[in-house]
Amino acid sequence: MPNNIATVLSRQDTWRGRSQRMPSRNISTGYNNLDLLLQGGWPASALVELMPQQPGIGELSLLLPTIKHYADNNPLCVWLDPPYQPYAPRLAAADIALDKLLVVRSKNHAEWLWAAEQSIRSGALLLAWTGSPPPRYADLRKLQLAAADSSNPAFLFSSPKALSAPSPATLRLELKSLEVNQLLLTVRKQRGVAGGACLHLSLGEANSQRTNLALLPADRHRTYPTQQLNN
Amino acid sequence: MLKQDIWLYLHFPLLPLETLLPQRPEELAQKPIAIINLQKNIQQVLCCNTQAAAWGIEPGLSISTALALCPELEVLPRQFEQEQQSLQQLALLAYSFSPVVILEGSELWLEISGCQQLFKGYDALLKNLQNRLKYQSISAVNGIGQNPLAAKLLCKSRFETQLPDQTEIQRRLRNTDINLLKTSRKQQQSFKQLGLNRVGDLLALPRSALSRRFDAELLTTIAQLNNEKLFTAPRFQPADSFRDLIQNPQGIFNKESLLFPMKTLLQRLCQYLMARQCHCREIEWRFEPLIGESQHMQIQLSGSQNNWSSLLMLSRLQLERLELPRSIEQIILCADQFIEAPMGMFNLDLFDDQKLAQQSCELIDSLNARLGIEALSQPILNQDYLPEQASTLAIPGQHSSAAYSERPGEKLKAPQPLWLLTDPAPVHLRNRQLYWRQPLSIISGPERLCGNWWQAEQQRDYYLACDSNGARYWLFRDTSSQRWFVHGLFS
Numbered sequence: 001m002p003n004n005i006a007t008v009l010s011r012q013d014t015w016r017g018r019s020q021r022m023p024s025r026n027i028s029t030g031y032n033n034l035d036l037l038l039q040g041g042w043p044a045s046a047l048v049e050l051m052p053q054q055p056g057i058g059e060l061s062l063l064l065p066t067i068k069h070y071a072d073n074n075p076l077c078v079w080l081d082p083p084y085q086p087y088a089p090r091l092a093a094a095d096i097a098l099d100k101l102l103v104v105r106s107k108n109h110a111e112w113l114w115a116a117e118q119s120i121r122s123g124a125l126l127l128a129w130t131g132s133p134p135p136r137y138a139d140l141r142k143l144q145l146a147a148a149d150s151s152n153p154a155f156l157f158s159s160p161k162a163l164s165a166p167s168p169a170t171l172r173l174e175l176k177s178l179e180v181n182q183l184l185l186t187v188r189k190q191r192g193v194a195g196g197a198c199l200h201l202s203l204g205e206a207n208s209q210r211t212n213l214a215l216l217p218a219d220r221h222r223t224y225p226t227q228q229l230n231n
Numbered sequence: 232m233l234k235q236d237i238w239l240y241l242h243f244p245l246l247p248l249e250t251l252l253p254q255r256p257e258e259l260a261q262k263p264i265a266i267i268n269l270q271k272n273i274q275q276v277l278c279c280n281t282q283a284a285a286w287g288i289e290p291g292l293s294i295s296t297a298l299a300l301c302p303e304l305e306v307l308p309r310q311f312e313q314e315q316q317s318l319q320q321l322a323l324l325a326y327s328f329s330p331v332v333i334l335e336g337s338e339l340w341l342e343i344s345g346c347q348q349l350f351k352g353y354d355a356l357l358k359n360l361q362n363r364l365k366y367q368s369i370s371a372v373n374g375i376g377q378n379p380l381a382a383k384l385l386c387k388s389r390f391e392t393q394l395p396d397q398t399e400i401q402r403r404l405r406n407t408d409i410n411l412l413k414t415s416r417k418q419q420q421s422f423k424q425l426g427l428n429r430v431g432d433l434l435a436l437p438r439s440a441l442s443r444r445f446d447a448e449l450l451t452t453i454a455q456l457n458n459e460k461l462f463t464a465p466r467f468q469p470a471d472s473f474r475d476l477i478q479n480p481q482g483i484f485n486k487e488s489l490l491f492p493m494k495t496l497l498q499r500l501c502q503y504l505m506a507r508q509c510h511c512r513e514i515e516w517r518f519e520p521l522i523g524e525s526q527h528m529q530i531q532l533s534g535s536q537n538n539w540s541s542l543l544m545l546s547r548l549q550l551e552r553l554e555l556p557r558s559i560e561q562i563i564l565c566a567d568q569f570i571e572a573p574m575g576m577f578n579l580d581l582f583d584d585q586k587l588a589q590q591s592c593e594l595i596d597s598l599n600a601r602l603g604i605e606a607l608s609q610p611i612l613n614q615d616y617l618p619e620q621a622s623t624l625a626i627p628g629q630h631s632s633a634a635y636s637e638r639p640g641e642k643l644k645a646p647q648p649l650w651l652l653t654d655p656a657p658v659h660l661r662n663r664q665l666y667w668r669q670p671l672s673i674i675s676g677p678e679r680l681c682g683n684w685w686q687a688e689q690q691r692d693y694y695l696a697c698d699s700n701g702a703r704y705w706l707f708r709d710t711s712s713q714r715w716f717v718h719g720l721f722s
Contacts, residue, residue, distance in 0.1 A: 056702035056720035060649045075591030084650035087719060088610040088622035093647065102627055103608045104598060111602055122594040123587060177701030180674065 015191060027153060030065025034185070037199045038171070042066060042153045043191065046170035047144040049156045051163060051188075055083050057177035058203045063127065063155060064094050070125040070152070071100040078119040079103045080128040081112060113139050116154075120146040126154040134162050144168040163188060235397060236458075237353070240374040240382035241325065241339040243318075245278050247309050249369050250317045253477075264305040267294050277309055316475070320499060321369065322467045326506045328360055332467040333379065340379045353394035361390050376400060379462040380455045384411055384430065404456070405431025414449055421445070430456070469506045472567035475499050482521065482558035486550055489518075489559065493546055496564040497539040504537040509569040511536060516546065517563040520556035528553055530600065533627065534592030537572065541593060548600035595627055617682035617689060618718060622651055646695065648705040648719030655716035658706060665706070667717050669698040673706070680707075693718070 009016070026040030035041045042048055052059040070077055077100055079086065088098055102124075106112035112128070113135065119126045120143060140156075147154040160174065172189040183201045187193070243249070247266040252259075263283035265276045274294040286301035298304055314337070322334040328350075331342035343356060350356035357373075364371050374386030375394060381404050395403070407430045409422050421444065427433050433441075434456065442450060454460035477492040493516070504511060512532055519525040530545050598607055608624035615621045658667045665671040676694030690710040697703045705719035 054700060054702055056650070056704065056722050057700060058703075058722060060722040064649075075587045076594060078594075082650075084720060085622070085624065085653050086610045087618065087648055087651040088612040089618075090647040090649050091610065092612050098610050098612060101609055102595065102598075103610065103624065104602065105606045105608075106602065107606070111606075115598055115602060118594060118597055122590045124591060124594055180697045180701050180703055182701065 025151075027066065027069070029062075030069070031062075031201060033199060034062075034201060037185070037187065037197060038190070039193070043170050044153055045148050045151055046153055046191075047140065047147045047156060047168065048153050049158055049162070049167055049169035049172045050175060051158055051160045051173065052175040053160055053177065057175060058181065058183050059157060059175050061203050062175070062183065062201070064096075066153075067125070067127075068094060068096050071096045075100065076119075076122075076124040077101050078115075078124045078126050078128075080116055080119065080126065081106055081131060082127070082129055109133075109135070109139075113142065116143055117146045120150050120152070120154050123150060123152065125152050128154070128156050130156060130158040130162070132159075134158060134165070137166060137168065141168040144170070235344065236342055236377055237344040237394070238376050238379045238382040239341045239343050239357075240376070240379065240386050241321075241341070242372050242374075242386055243321065243337070243339075243369055244372060245280070245370050246317060246337065247314055248278050248280060248307075250313045251307055251310060252368070259305065262305050263288065263301055263303065264307060265297055266307050266309050267297075268309045317369075319470075320367075320475075320502075321364075323469060323499075323502055323506050324363060324367070325360075326467060326469065327502065328356065333462075333464045334467045335464050338383070340382065354392060357390075357392040357394065361392055364390075376404065378455055378458050379464075380452065384456075405429055405434065407431075409433060412449075412452065414452070415446075418445060418449060469503060472565070473500055473503050473511075474563065474565045476561055476563040478561050480560065482560055483562075484558055486555065489550070489555075489562065490543070490547060492562050493564075494539070494543055496562065497542050497546070500542070500564060500566060501537055501539040504569070504572075507569065508572050509537070510572050511566045512568040512570060513566065514542065514546075515565045517565070518555055518559045519561040519563065520558055521560045523556050526553060526555055531596075531604070532592070533595040533599070534589060541596075545596050545600040548597060551601070552603065615682060616680050617691075618651060618680070619653075619655075620682065646721070648703075648721045650720040650722050652718055652720075655707070655718045658715035658717055660715065665696065665715060667704070669700070671696040671698050671704060671706070674703070676706075677708075695721075 025044040026035075026038070026042065027044050028041040029035055029038065050059055050062075067077055079101060082103060086101065086103065091098060091101070104115050104119075106115055109131070112131070116126060116128050143154060143156070156169065163172075163174065167189070169189065170191050172187070172195075174186040174188050176184040176186070178184055181203045183203055185199045185201055187197045188195050190197075247268075248264060251266070252264075260280075261282065263280065263286055265279035265283050265288055267274045268277040269275075276288060276290055276292045276294065276297050278290055279288045279297075283301060283304060286304070288297050288300060288304065292300075294306065298306070318334060318337060318339070322332055322339060325332045325339055325341050329341040329343050329346050331345075333340040343353065346356060347353055350359060361371075371390055372386060372388055373390050374382045374384070375391065376382035376385050377397070377400060381400070384407050385400070385403055409427050409430055409432065410419060412430065412433075422428075422433070425444075427436075434453065441453065451460060455462055475496055477496060479492065483489055483492070500511070500514070514530050514532075516528040516530070517525050518528070528546070528549055530542070530549060532545075536542055595607065604626060607627050609627045611623055611625045613621050613623060656667060658665050658671070660666070665673070674695045674697055677692035678694075679690065679692050681688070681690050691707040692710060693705060693707045695703060696706045703721035704717050705721065706715055707718050708715050
């Protein structure tokens with residue numbers, strides 16, 4: 001048996017308490033302070049679980065530098081079951097080659113899991129959104145094992161409800177937004193480090209000035225009574 | 232010294248039988264079987280298997296004699312069409328050994344003098360050829376000569392795997408019985424009168440004497456045997472498109488048993504692709520039942536392939552989604568879209584980029600096969616003002632990958648969202664507060680976008696809004712109806 005324990009311990013994805021065993025390779029996130037927090041960047045060959053409090057708070061912008069990095073070098077970036085349609089002009093403005101993106105829609109959970117595993121195993125960068133019911137631990141473990149064999153991170157977006165359930169992901173981040181363009185990242189699980197670390201990340205120009213609806217600039221092309229807004 | 236040609240003649244004595252055997256159930260192969268052929272209104276035995284030969288059946292017997300000798304003899308009629316198909320496949324197999332292949336009737340020749348180096352010696356080549364034929368369960372005999380005619384004359388009753396040297400070939404040719412030469416009875420008579428028994432005797436005669444005694448046809452034959460005249464037969468070329476079928480008269484009832492014949496067909500396809508040095512872009516399967524409509528299955532490849540195992544894997548994935556007729560009698564594989572095989576396909580490891588590109592093609596193909604093409608899409612950018620027209624989804628690989636060139640100053644435009652709602656969602660206005668899932672407040676705007684002016688003109692003012700949690704939304708107000716909609720999320 002000691003032989004078996006040694007093989008288990010030599011694996012990348014075995015978590016060993018307080019030991020400072022680090023994954024061999026990290027991929028820069030494109031944000032300096034996030035790289036510092038994650039000790040180099042996204043762990044390569046690992047499943048990364050991102051749990052935004054609600055969609056739209058900037059979880060995708062967080063990954064844009066990574067997607068761009070991969071689209072420049074790798075053949076394919078698979079978006080599995082994204083909640084909405086990706087908006088091409090924005091991606092093009094970020095200099096991401098659109099033909100490197102592949103949006104995949106699955107019809108059921110079996111297809112979702114199969115497509116996710118296939119994508120990871122064929123060297124594509126995977127961004128997968130979990131549906132309901134959330135994937136089981138064994139399914140995620142399958143993806144984590146596939147990611148361990150590949151050389152890329154695989155990103156999983158799940159709902160914050162998933163926090164209460166255990167996950168085999170190497171890194172789990174909870175994303176919250178308190179203000180526009182300000183993301184609060186909380187590490188819920190990280191290899192070799194106790195969780196709980198927080199980071200305030202600014203994703204761009206912070207323009208949080210609210211405008212009163214009634215004070216909007218008047219339409220120069222058409223005149224209409226202001227009361228119409230009140231209806 | 233001029234390079235000496237080496238011609239290999241292949242004869243398949245049991246081909247009519249061996250073509251039909253794979254379609255029969257296995258236990259039948261153990262029984263005595265004979266193939267019969269209708270000749271001059273008499274049904275004669277054309278060939279038979281060893282079990283039948285043990286009963287004393289031999290080619291040339293009439294069917295009644297054969298049945299009298301062996302009452303339990305299985306008699307099958309000869310199938311010319313399938314035989315021709317097998318011959319085409321055998322020619323294709325020969326074509327992978329030598330570029331010079333001649334297929335005439337049921338006779339096959341290969342010129343192998345230039346192929347020594349590739350196979351590391353003639354003996355290895357012959358051995359390899361023998362193994363390949365054995366693998367396809369085709370029995371063959373061969374003959375080797377300096378020209379096609381000599382090779383045919385020297386055809387043995389076994390497969391020779393040792394190449395005799397040139398003098399030995401010459402000696403054998405001279406010692407061949409002269410009556411094996413295909414010629415008229417009259418001329419055979421005159422051979423006898425002249426005391427010519429061996430081919431060598433004929434070749435030794437002075438040319439002027441020959442031309443006085445024999446007709447032009449025999450003179451041509453002699454010239455060909457002496458390598459003075461070329462054997463003029465068109466060289467074999469692989470067909471322009473691939474179509475092959477496997478019949479199973481018993482019917483195939485489940486998908487698992489389909490896989491084996493499918494594998495055989497794909498292997499044949501890949502042999503064809505190898506011979507033509509090309510890759511295929513698309514293959515089509517057709518499953519035909521005995522009664523009823525046949526089922527089609529098309530497999531599109533985003534890249535190109537000549538690897539049967541990955542083609543089989545894709546076919547298998549797609550087969551899972553297909554509703555098949557209850558029993559399948561015939562499986563047909565067609566392919567007619569080919570591209571030249573890319574250079575350097577044998578050393579993929581040297582070119583990492585190519586390997587990655589191939590991996591992604593394989594991924595698209597397998598996702599396509601399992602989930603269907605409708606499950607896959609790629610965002611594309613159109614030169615249009617309305618967001619839903621500027622960003623659309625297309626089937627992967629269908630649009631050009633021409634890079635979108637950003638116009639200068641474009642970046643100065645108002646921020647754009649990452650997510651687009653396919654259908655804009657109406658926003659309610661409650662007590663002067665915009666409300667969609669949560670109360671929203673405007674941060675910046677407006678940006679006016681106009682489009683569709685040639686049909687139903689759309690004028691929209693786009694605003695950036697956020698909710699209390701800091702999520703940002705892309706709202707617009709339609710200027711004509713004054714209604715608010717959510718069109719995107721910034722994320």
